[in-house]
Each structure stands twice: as C-alpha cells, then as structure tokens.
Amino acid sequence: MQVDSVAAIPLSFPLEDGRAFGHARGVMDTRSAMLVRVETTTGEVGYGEALAPPQTTATAVEEVLAPMVEGASPYEVETLTERTHQEAYNLGGGPILQSAVSAVDIALWDLIGKATGEPIYRLLGGQQTEAVTPYASTMYITEWGEDPAEPIERAVEEGFTAAKLKIGRSVEDDVERVATARELLGDDAHLMVDYNGNYRLKQAIQSANALEPYDLTWIEEPVPPEDYTGLRKLTDRVDVPVATGESHFGRFDYKRLIADHGVDIIQPDLGRAGGFSESRFLAKWATTENVAVYPHVWNGAVGVAAALQFAASLPSYPHNENVPEPLLFEFDRSQNPLRDELLDAPLDPTGGSLAVPQGPGLGVSVNEDAVERFRTE
Ligand SMILES: [Mg+2]
Structure with missing residues (x-):
C-alpha cells in the first residue's frame, strides 16, 4: 500500500450577521476546518482534519508534508512527526506545521484502519x-x-x-x-x-x-x-x-x-x-x-x-x-x-x-458532495 496523492481541502462557513459567539477572550463569526484527503495507489481513501486557519494550514500540507508522504507507505505514519521536527529545525515549525501534521497523521491512520479492517x-x-x-x-x-x-x-x-x-x-x-x-x-x-x-x-x-x-x-x-x-x-x-x-x-x-x-x-x-x-x-x-x-x-x-x-x-x-x-x-x-x-x-x-464507531479506520463515511459545498479557496 502506497500513498498516491495528498489533497488539502480548506473549509469555512460564515455565521449569519448577529450570530457571532465565543468565550471570555472574544467571539468568532466563521466556522472553519482543514481536511486532508489521502488516496493510495489502489484507490483507498483516508481523511484527516486540522483545527487551524484552513488556507494557511493547507499550504503547509501541500508545500511541506505532501512531498514527504506521497510515494510512502501509510505505515510510516509514526515517523512523520519525527521527520517534521527535523524539517522544523531547518525551516521553522510551530502551530501551523503541527496542525498540518495532525491532519495528515489522522488520514494515514484512517487508511491503516481500512487496510486492517479495525477501528483506530x-x-x-x-x-x-x-x-x-x-x-x-x-x-x-x-x-x-x-x-x-x-x-x-x-x-x-x-x-x-x-x-x-x-x-x-x-x-x-x-x-x-x-x-x-x-x-x-x-x-x-x-x-x-x-x-x-x-x-x-x-x-x-x-x-x-x-x-x-x-x-x-x-x-x-x-x-x-x-x-x-x-x-x-x-x-x-x-x-x-x-x-x-x-x-x-x-x-x-x-x-x-x-x-x-x-x-x-x-x-x-x-x-x-x-x-x-x-x-x-x-x-x-x-x-x-x-x-x-x-x-x-x-x-x-x-x-x-x-x-x-x-x-x-x-x-x-x-x-x-x-x-x-x-x-x-x-x-x-x-x-x-x-x-x-x-x-x-x-x-x-x-x-x-x-x-464509538466500530467500523474500520475512523469508522465514518465522509460525504464528498457536502465537503464541496463548504470548500473555500
Ligand atoms: Mg476550552
């Protein structure tokens, strides 16, 4: 099993006027997420998600992580964090890169679950x-x-x-x-x-x-x-x-x-x-x-x-x-x-x-039409 492609998908949903909400340090007017969709050469698909600014984090996935993961086995997932620590030494890391790693890591575990038939x-x-x-x-x-x-x-x-x-x-x-x-x-x-x-x-x-x-x-x-x-x-x-x-x-x-x-x-x-x-x-x-x-x-x-x-x-x-x-x-x-x-x-x-979903991987099925509805470029 080999990773063929890594796609970063920034998502956002603006709340209606007057419906901003939050906490003691401020309110927000938009919900957002950054999905990662990883596909193997045999057509298996895994999903991951980062809780981070979607477009910036998507760029980190595409520029830094996709080249590391494409062509590799999903079973190499445990080395990804270590490798990005090394990369961070050379390029700078921080919250955005770690969030990007998070989404890719989740997607690779989803693939491993699907390959083995076990929930993560x-x-x-x-x-x-x-x-x-x-x-x-x-x-x-x-x-x-x-x-x-x-x-x-x-x-x-x-x-x-x-x-x-x-x-x-x-x-x-x-x-x-x-x-x-x-x-x-x-x-x-x-x-x-x-x-x-x-x-x-x-x-x-x-x-x-x-x-x-x-x-x-x-x-x-x-x-x-x-x-x-x-x-x-x-x-x-x-x-x-x-x-x-x-x-x-x-x-x-x-x-x-x-x-x-x-x-x-x-x-x-x-x-x-x-x-x-x-x-x-x-x-x-x-x-x-x-x-x-x-x-x-x-x-x-x-x-x-x-x-x-x-x-x-x-x-x-x-x-x-x-x-x-x-x-x-x-x-x-x-x-x-x-x-x-x-x-x-x-x-x-x-x-x-x-x-707790008992199906393989994350145990859930992502609706790709819905993903497209919230995609932001
Ligand atoms: Mg809290």
Missing part, C-alpha cells in the same frame, strides 16, 4: 469500548445576548448528563453562570468551566475558591496556556482539577504541563497536537505522571470522529472497574455545519451516550 482505537491498544459519555460544550458568550439558562435547558432536554460552560469575565459573573447551570443540571451531573485563559493567577484562585460549592469536575485554561508557572502554582493551590491543552501543539509544548504534574488533566486536540501518533505518546507520558487525559473536541465531523477513536483508546490508569469513571467526551453544541453535515451518518451525542 483498537490499533492504538484500546479495549472494546461501545460508548462514551458526551458533555455539552455550551453556554457561550454570544453577540445576541442569549439568556445563559437557555442552552443548559436545551442540553437537559436532549439528555446530556454533563456540561461545560464559558466563564472568565469576572468572579461574580462566574458564580452566577455556574449556579444557573448547576441548578438546571442537578447535583449528579458532571459540570466543568472554561476560562479560555482570561485570568491572571490571583483572579483564577479567587474564582476557583468562589466556585468550590458547585462541585466542578475540572476548571479549564484558567490562566493563559503559555503561563506555565501560573498553571503549576494554581494546580498546587486549588482542590479542583486544573485542565489545559487545546492550545498546545505537540510534545515540546506539553513538556511543562506533564513533567512534575504541571496540571491535573491534559486535553490534546487531535487536530492540533499531532494526530493519533503524537496524542498517543502524550497520553502514555501523562500516565507516568498520573495526569489524566480528556481530549479537547471542537472540530468538524472528521476531527470529532478522530477524537472519539482516541478517547476510546485511553488507558484508565490508575483506576479499574471498581472505580467507575465516565469517559467524558466534549461535544460542542454551537452552530457548525462542518460538524453536522459532512458525514453520511452524523454522530449523535444526545441521550446521554455517544456510540
């Missing part, structure tokens, strides 16, 4: 996993001033038993939003909050202390992702688990998060951290420091499918079946047709459970 999570060493517990990523900061109760009421109606909210504008506002969500979700629900890195260390400590009565499962990016010292101090100072990772791009970024337990939870995004190969490495490494792993998932359909395979592969260390712990899986509830319309059979997170 099994190839990564995961035990049989039928389903994960999806959590609604919701209660965004919206341009249209949505009542914060509304998205939580919707999530409850849809059967979600866990949710993550956007906070981080002031401690007072944090408490108000979390109190609203806890009341609507009930005491048993897993509830998480996301500051998107908007606080300084002392504000983050004040907020975490003020939210103590609401029994949060984790607090996410309380300080900026590059504030490694702040993350480490916060992890030492507060009881609630501290999570970070969506803005970290591969092992050299993760080094200070994992080493010496710099945070309690890492959250690699498959479309940024380096795909399956690098994220598996990070997960095993995190395990050695007793740091938990919950993937960040804010991608289009291919990226969600990749994250689901990765989540299903994760080791449960140090717990066993005597300590039941739900495999919490992020599912964004904001508007994104790149997530909802690109698959022949969309993934359905409602009802409190999300099935």
Whole structure:
C-alpha cells in the first residue's frame, strides 16, 4: 500500500450577521476546518482534519508534508512527526506545521484502519469500548445576548448528563453562570468551566475558591496556556482539577504541563497536537505522571470522529472497574455545519451516550458532495 496523492481541502462557513459567539477572550463569526484527503495507489481513501486557519494550514500540507508522504507507505505514519521536527529545525515549525501534521497523521491512520479492517482505537491498544459519555460544550458568550439558562435547558432536554460552560469575565459573573447551570443540571451531573485563559493567577484562585460549592469536575485554561508557572502554582493551590491543552501543539509544548504534574488533566486536540501518533505518546507520558487525559473536541465531523477513536483508546490508569469513571467526551453544541453535515451518518451525542464507531479506520463515511459545498479557496 502506497500513498498516491495528498489533497488539502480548506473549509469555512460564515455565521449569519448577529450570530457571532465565543468565550471570555472574544467571539468568532466563521466556522472553519482543514481536511486532508489521502488516496493510495489502489484507490483507498483516508481523511484527516486540522483545527487551524484552513488556507494557511493547507499550504503547509501541500508545500511541506505532501512531498514527504506521497510515494510512502501509510505505515510510516509514526515517523512523520519525527521527520517534521527535523524539517522544523531547518525551516521553522510551530502551530501551523503541527496542525498540518495532525491532519495528515489522522488520514494515514484512517487508511491503516481500512487496510486492517479495525477501528483506530483498537490499533492504538484500546479495549472494546461501545460508548462514551458526551458533555455539552455550551453556554457561550454570544453577540445576541442569549439568556445563559437557555442552552443548559436545551442540553437537559436532549439528555446530556454533563456540561461545560464559558466563564472568565469576572468572579461574580462566574458564580452566577455556574449556579444557573448547576441548578438546571442537578447535583449528579458532571459540570466543568472554561476560562479560555482570561485570568491572571490571583483572579483564577479567587474564582476557583468562589466556585468550590458547585462541585466542578475540572476548571479549564484558567490562566493563559503559555503561563506555565501560573498553571503549576494554581494546580498546587486549588482542590479542583486544573485542565489545559487545546492550545498546545505537540510534545515540546506539553513538556511543562506533564513533567512534575504541571496540571491535573491534559486535553490534546487531535487536530492540533499531532494526530493519533503524537496524542498517543502524550497520553502514555501523562500516565507516568498520573495526569489524566480528556481530549479537547471542537472540530468538524472528521476531527470529532478522530477524537472519539482516541478517547476510546485511553488507558484508565490508575483506576479499574471498581472505580467507575465516565469517559467524558466534549461535544460542542454551537452552530457548525462542518460538524453536522459532512458525514453520511452524523454522530449523535444526545441521550446521554455517544456510540464509538466500530467500523474500520475512523469508522465514518465522509460525504464528498457536502465537503464541496463548504470548500473555500
Ligand atoms: Mg476550552
């Protein structure tokens, strides 16, 4: 099996006027993704996706990665990251190149899965996993001033038993939003909050202390992702688990998060951290420091499918079946047709459970007509 072609496909969807939304550090008016479609000389097709600026990342795929991968076997996927580190030394690397590597890596694993007839999570060493517990990523900061109760009421109606909210504008506002969500979700629900890195260390400590009565499962990016010292101090100072990772791009970024337990939870995004190969490495490494792993998932359909395979592969260390712990899986509830319309059979997170596709590779079928509808040049 040999790779014949690597195509980068930038996708975007502009939101309607007045429907921009986001988090404490700003709102966005466009959804986007960069797909990679890899085809072998025998006509097998694999897909991958990066969560990154689509056109710039597509250029990185075409200019740097396609020449490395075309003519190679998909089984050489594990060497791709190493080779790009070498290339980065000569040319410069960084988040865009790592995101491009992520998309190509996912597509090559999809091909390996299809060639062997196995879902990727099994190839990564995961035990049989039928389903994960999806959590609604919701209660965004919206341009249209949505009542914060509304998205939580919707999530409850849809059967979600866990949710993550956007906070981080002031401690007072944090408490108000979390109190609203806890009341609507009930005491048993897993509830998480996301500051998107908007606080300084002392504000983050004040907020975490003020939210103590609401029994949060984790607090996410309380300080900026590059504030490694702040993350480490916060992890030492507060009881609630501290999570970070969506803005970290591969092992050299993760080094200070994992080493010496710099945070309690890492959250690699498959479309940024380096795909399956690098994220598996990070997960095993995190395990050695007793740091938990919950993937960040804010991608289009291919990226969600990749994250689901990765989540299903994760080791449960140090717990066993005597300590039941739900495999919490992020599912964004904001508007994104790149997530909802690109698959022949969309993934359905409602009802409190999300099935892990058991078919070969990513286990999903990409609708190529839909891809063309959202292609941007
Ligand atoms: Mg986040």
